[in-house]
Amino acid sequence: MSPLPALPPPVPLPVLQADCGNCFGLCCVALPFAKSRDFAADKPAGTPCTNLRDDFRCGIHTRLRDQGFQGCTVFDCFGAGQQVSQTTFGGRDWRAHSGTARQMFEVFPVMRQLHELLFHTAQALALPDAAPVHADLRRALAETEEWTRAEAQALTGLDVGALRGRINPLLLRASELARAKVPGRKKNHRGADLMGARLGGADLRGANLRGAYLIAADLNRADLRTADLIGADLRDADLGGADLRDALFLSQAQLNAARGTPATRLPAPFTHPAHWT
Known part of the structure; x- marks a missing residue:
């Protein structure tokens, strides 16, 4: 060859x-x-x-x-x-x-x-x-x-x-x-309708959230480390105190569309949007 x-x-x-x-x-x-x-x-x-x-x-x-x-x-x-x-x-x-x-x-x-x-x-x-x-x-x-x-x-x-x-x-x-390195069974919410879902404090490490509708979802304090977020709709989602370190395929635009606080943990090089309080 x-x-x-x-x-x-x-x-x-x-x-x-x-x-x-x-x-x-x-x-x-x-x-x-x-x-x-x-x-x-x-x-x-x-x-x-x-x-x-x-x-x-x-x-x-x-x-x-x-x-x-x-x-x-x-x-x-x-x-x-x-x-x-x-x-x-x-x-x-x-x-x-x-x-x-x-x-x-x-x-x-x-x-x-x-x-x-x-x-x-x-x-x-x-x-x-x-x-x-x-x-x-x-x-x-x-x-x-x-x-x-x-x-x-x-x-x-x-x-x-x-x-x-x-x-x-x-x-x-x-x-x-x-995501394979995350122990245990990972949640699969690919393309799921999770609009307004109550996921506060949820363990979503390694979850498949590709294309999921998370509009206005409660993700306060949720653990989203190594979760696949490509194409996920985070408009008005509450990310206050959530952990997005090592989240996969995250974009600044997704963060700008969501709500959060200074306690929300983000991976480099993403920044807290100005409207987060």
Whole structure:
């Protein structure tokens, strides 16, 4: 058998963090939102939010929650905004170059999905117990990263679902390997409807909570160490005093959507959102 080709190192996580100063306000234009408790007004896709300034900054950024735009505070593009703005379109903004607008707005959601895949793949590669799938994960990461450098036309034609379908089993296997070290029987709540569930103080170490609906769930003082939280909906979930150290596939956006306290224990490099008291 011939030796495997050399693989690139994981993409540095700072690349996967939003840099609004180098983005043309794409999340404020490309994406739609509907009037609800998360958004104070309706906005169709491709239409600038009324709060977007001429310099592509939000005019109410420091008052989003107070002004009824909580949904904006929990969105994370994983760095896709600056990638589309500065790399895919070479710094040509949609206002000065109006001919780019439609395609730019179509590319942004695709790039966002690619960056989310990069983020979770990099997280899986950081798990020592997932070493048996590291080689496959690095190949997946290299392929995904290559797509982020593709031209706009290629990106609009990309079947991201198919790519995700190839990578998800690797992420699941990495999760299984990491959670296997937790003794005892682990709870399986994958995709479960746990909205408003009373899970205060629950032992959820090593639990499978992938895609679970935990909206407004009581997770006060719950032990979520090594729990798989990829895709879990934590909107308004009470994480006061919960232990999320070593939680798998956690994102800052999930924390921003939840409620917590300074006593909530988080893994590095995540931070306590400003609205947690």
